[in-house]
Amino acid sequence: MTRHNSRNHSWTRTSCLTSIFIALTATTGHAQTEGERVADRAVLDEVIVTARRQSENLQNTPLAVSAFAADELFSNQIEDLGKLQSHVPNLSLHVGDAANAVIYLRGVGQIDSISFNDPGVGVYVDDVYMGRAQGSFLDVMDPARIEVLRGPQGTLYGRNTIGGAIKFVSARPTNEVEGYVEAGYGNYNQIKAKASLSGPIIADKLMAKAAVAHSSRDGYSQNLFDGEDDFDKESNSWRVSTLLTPTEDLSFYLVVDGSKNSPDHSRTPHTETPIYSVPAGGFVAPTDDPFVVNVNYNTLERLKTFGAALTAEYTINDLTFKSITSYREMDYRTKVDLDGIQDASFGIYDFEDQDQFSQELQLIYQGDRLSLVSGLYYFRENDITFAGANAPDFFVTLPVIGVFPYPIINAGRRDQTNTSQAAYAQLKYDATDKLSLTVGARFTKEKKEVTSAGEEFFGTGVTTAEEMEAVFGTGVGYGRTSFTAENDWNSFSPKIGLDYTVNDDVMVYASASRGFKSGGFNGRLTNRAQSFDPETLWSYEVGLKSTFAEKRVRLNMAGFYNDYKNFQLSRFSANPDTGAFESVFENAGKATIWGLEMEMTALLSDALTLNVNAGYLNSGYDEFLGDFGIDVSDARHLVNAPEFTSRASLTYTQELGDAGTLSINGAVSTRSKTYLTVSSSEVLAQDAFALFEAGIRFTSADQKWDVLLSGQNLTDKKYREHGFDLSAAPGVQLGYYGAPRTYSLTLRYSF
DSSP states (O other): OOOOOGGGTHHHHHHHHHHHHHHHHTTOOOOOOOOEEETTEEEOOOOEEOTTSSOEEGGGOOSOEEEEEHHHHHHTTOOBGGGGGGGSTTEEEEEOTTSBEEEEETTEEOOOOSTTSOOSEEEEETTEEOOSSBTOSOBOOSEEEEEEEESOOTTTSSSOOSSEEEEEEEOOOOSSOEEEEEEEEETTTEEEEEEEEEEEEETTTEEEEEEEEEEEEOOSEEETTTSOEESOEEEEEEEEEEEEEEETTEEEEEEEEEEEEOOSSOOOOEEOSOEEETTTTEEEOOOSSTTEEOOSOOOOEEEEEEEEEEEEEEEETTEEEEEEEEEEEEEEEEEEESSOSSSSSOEEEEEEEEEEEEEEEEEEEEOSSEEEEEEEEEEEEEEEEEEEEEETTOEEEETTTEEEEOOEEEEEEEEEEEEEEEEEEEEEEESSSSEEEEEEEEEEEEEEEEEEEEEEOTTTTOOSHHHHHHHTTTTSSEEEEEEEEEEEEEEEEEEEEEEEEEETTEEEEEEEEEEEEOOEEOTTOSSSOOEEOOEEEEEEEEEEEEEETTTTEEEEEEEEEEEEEEEEEEEEEEOTTTOOEEEEEEEEEEEEEEEEEEEEEEESSSSEEEEEEEEEEEEEEEEEBOGGGOBOGGGOOOTTOOSEEEEEEEEEEEEOTTSEEEEEEEEEEEEOOBOOSTTOOTTTOBOOEEEEEEEEEEEETTSOEEEEEEEESTTOOOOEEEEEEETTTTOEEEEEEOOOSEEEEEEEEEO
């Protein structure tokens, strides 16, 4: 098994273990919350989650789940999913190269942004599965809470989620008039505004809620080519919901939402290695500052989403019948400069239109000793992607000839339909007052149908992506290639678990479950149907949920072992005959992943709260078949699988009498060395680093006013979070960097 070099991680390991030691010696978690008071002594609040599709106490839930309530999300300025990364052990989460959510849990995920493959970690909005990675990097608007479930979730959730699930739960309408208005300003000319209004239309029968949000900022990078910024943001989103309760036993919850992000420029990676320039006749060196670029193909980035979901629920005695009907659509268009210089060497465009329909029917039974969650699930997705390269300065290096211009102006259209049908059931039986058995199973049938075609346009007078889209298939282009293919897969995914309640404050559990992710076809190819098989994963987990020190300390721990087969991997290579760029997507091997996790929250005093989480991940390929079928597992590391992750924060709260409350928070998060590409490029690997953040929050005595001053990455650390190894063609390695130092002042009025 491949292991990381311990020398690269020594300081991070020390930091992580020190955080754990401090927490333990303080008799000290995760859910940062102001505890309630019992007998004039502060204690931790209960955390309620719906990880198993029923409301229950986090401490009674026998699986690894992290939960974040709305107030905690506000205090920590978690304004998009990426800000969750440091708050969950063994989580890697950032926006990718094409507005896609790159999510890895315990080393399981998917780095590729193209629509022909499925996410490894599912994102759910009000129990509706998001079919594409684009549109899944959510802005956090008017949440009730966010839950992160680690490990396979196949026996309870939508499409099978092999690595885990992130659940966004929106705040429901209320029977009392309430709401808030929020505004903020930060560096990089960041402007943010949010508002929410909720209340009854017909008292106790019909309630409604509306929420809107705006977020904009200048780009983090400067583009020398035109003097403008790069990777800016201009996002608007909204949500309207109604809750109809004709009787106490019957409810209808309708949510309609939409968003649009239309910045001036896309996100450009920084060249980490020199690249040959045909016009210059030599190599161009990268700039010293990763936030300075010099590119000419970054002028388009637009993402629009729309969705509607209706949840109907009827309860009779111990039975609940639930129906979740949903429709969503997404429109994405981008141009990305992947040569990293002002030449037209490798400009990539991607225009994608996607829509999805899902229907889920659930039967839930809650008895004295027996409970059941069962369901039927149907999902259908249509995706049309028009993509290609606009690279008239592209070149290849051939023997004897040397550098040879190889102009590329081409396009491909892929029309894909994905269908998933499943039946699932999870039963829990309380054998005694302390011992419970959980048994679950899911049968899934997936089908994918694809029609793909490609054309060349160099020399035809067609020079832009928009022109290629307009004339594609009309005979203007040449060298047309195409294929039509379909395939289907069946999977049986069982789960078994035991949990034992030691006493009112301690529970231990163990489980084994199987995860599945369907196969597909390499969508970057247009001349042949290169298929890949489904992934499977057996996960074994043991855990501890505990509360002690008179309910002032919460400690949750988990250990796991994953046996991962048919690993789906995307890599880039060069055609051995022409030297041209070629994408490979295939089942490259097997992997073993095991690790430990802990989350702790402790009230050190009535005024001081400590939160610590830490994760350890030991991962490696058992088999990795590269070019020519050669096993290169000894030279490869899993993507986005750092050996150590940790975060520790302290919050001090001071009562100010009739004025209100002042809270001061400081935190440090660490990550050990992380490989960002399938090639395990050392150039693009990110060495161990730490990030510091802090915040000061004032809340008025009537809890109507909040003022929050916060800052992230206070030391302005420059660190890579994403990468492209294009060393095969066109001969460059590219790095995407995380946000620099940011700070903002936010004012909120609640009523």
